[in-house]
Amino acid sequence: MDQESEAFYGRLKEELQNGTEWPSTYLYKFIVPSDSDKTDRIEAIFDNTGAVIETRKSKNGKYTSLSITVHLENPDKVIEKYIEVGKVEGVISL
Structure with a gap:
């Protein structure tokens, strides 16, 4: 992991520790090119975690958004x- 990513995840961890009581429910949002493999x-990453996964294709069908609550x-x-x-190649985390 590069230094920029380490710094980002360090800040995220601090915010999550200070702003949330754990264990907790977390909402992930991702956008990927519409490719069933992706x-x-x-x-599969969230398999066996009890996650609720909602997918929605963009208007033109080029991208798929995933909302994952776990x-x-x-x-x-x-x-x-x-x-x-x-x-996973091409993933955008929101």
């Missing part, structure tokens, strides 16, 4: 999932 890979134990678990999803 959405399947993201869904109950997690602590901020480290939130960041772990962001890092895993970040390995």
